[in-house]
Amino acid sequence: MTIPDIVIAVxxxxxTGKSSFAKLMAKEFGFLYLDSGAxxxxxxxxxxxxxxxxxxxSVSVSLRNALGTLKVDFDREGRTCIDSVVVENQIxxxxxxxxxxxxxxxxxxxxxxxxxxxxxxxGGRVVMDGRDIGTTVFPNAGLKIFMTASMEVRAQRRFxxxxxxxxxxxxxxxxxxxxxxxxxxxxxxxxxxSRAADSFLLDNSNMTMEQEILWVKGxxxxxxxxxx
Numbered sequence: 001m002t003i004p005d006i007v008i009a010v011x012x013x014x015x016t017g018k019s020s021f022a023k024l025m026a027k028e029f030g031f032l033y034l035d036s037g038a039x040x041x042x043x044x045x046x047x048x049x050x051x052x053x054x055x056x057x058s059v060s061v062s063l064r065n066a067l068g069t070l071k072v073d074f075d076r077e078g079r080t081c082i083d084s085v086v087v088e089n090q091i092x093x094x095x096x097x098x099x100x101x102x103x104x105x106x107x108x109x110x111x112x113x114x115x116x117x118x119x120x121x122x123g124g125r126v127v128m129d130g131r132d133i134g135t136t137v138f139p140n141a142g143l144k145i146f147m148t149a150s151m152e153v154r155a156q157r158r159f160x161x162x163x164x165x166x167x168x169x170x171x172x173x174x175x176x177x178x179x180x181x182x183x184x185x186x187x188x189x190x191x192x193x194s195r196a197a198d199s200f201l202l203d204n205s206n207m208t209m210e211q212e213i214l215w216v217k218g219x220x221x222x223x224x225x226x227x228x
Contacts, residue, residue, distance in 0.1 A: 001217060001226055003029050005124040006142025009134035011193070014181050015154040015161075016147040017204060018129040021212055023078065026127040028213055034120055036130030036137070038080040039113045040104040041091035042072045046082060047103060048096070057102055064108045072116065093167060097177055101184035104131070110190055132191040134199055143223065144199035145216070153205045154178055 008031065010022045019035055026033035047053050052060040073081050079088045090096070103109055114137050121128065121138070130137065134144035149157075155175040162169040185193040195201070200219050204212055220226055 001029070001220065003031075003220060003226070004142060004224060007121060007124065007138050007140075008127045008143045008145070009138050009141035009196075009199075010127065010129035010145045010147060011131055011134050011196070011199070012129075012145075012147030012202075013149070013154065013193070014178050014185075015158040016149045017157065017209075017212075018147050020209065021147065021202075021204075022127045022129040024209055024213060025216060029127075031125045031127045032121075032123075033078055034074070034117060034126055034128040035078070035080070036113060036117055036128055036133060037100075038074075038088075038091060039072055039116060040109070041096050041100050042080050042082055042087060043067070043070065043109055043113070044096050044100045044103045045087060045091050046070050046072075048099070053099055053103075057099060059103060059106065063103075063106070067108070067112050070112075074120075089165065092161075092165065094162065094169065094173075094177070097181075101181045101188075105184060105188040105190060107190045131185050131193040134196040135194060136191040139196075143220065144196045145202055145219075146195040146199040147202045147204060149203060149205040151175065151178065 008025065010018050012018050019037065023033050025031065047059065047063050050066055052063045052066065054060065071083050075081055075086065079086045080091055081087065117128065117137055134141050155171060155178055158178065159169050159171050159174045202212065202215065
């Protein structure tokens, strides 16, 4: 399938499989994959390491200036790096998950992440997932997808992901964390999570990855009149 040089924006709720779906699309279509959520997690990990998050989860104003020293990127395998050191496992812990939403709600953090995303996506042919890619970061994206799934399915996916990495987890704690993140992400003042009017809705509660790829191929064929 020959696809135009577009940006594909994948937004949606936590643990709907956005990253896995976007990565598979990038591989299938020969696009570059960018994980915006990983950048917010990297900023959160950085803030933790610099002791800029207080016990009540409020963030020190010093983070704004400290971001000037943060060098975050992706390696050739798509893994998140800080100062060229892979931090993929560290940014996926419950500790980071519990503090990423307040960090991501800060306007100057969003500006920092948006700037990096635009730098990395300057050549086009990019698949990017996050919370506000199609509404704020790339409002003119060639294709916008909004992903959702039932809370039960999302919590189970996140629980299995954590336990597979050897991290202790409680399914009820995971569900509570997801609910809290949904509320914060949807109600933050800057770039709240919302579905773009021109996006395609993908509820993958009962879908396999193969079915998701078949679905998006159908969407692309219809939208761009692709025959091959």
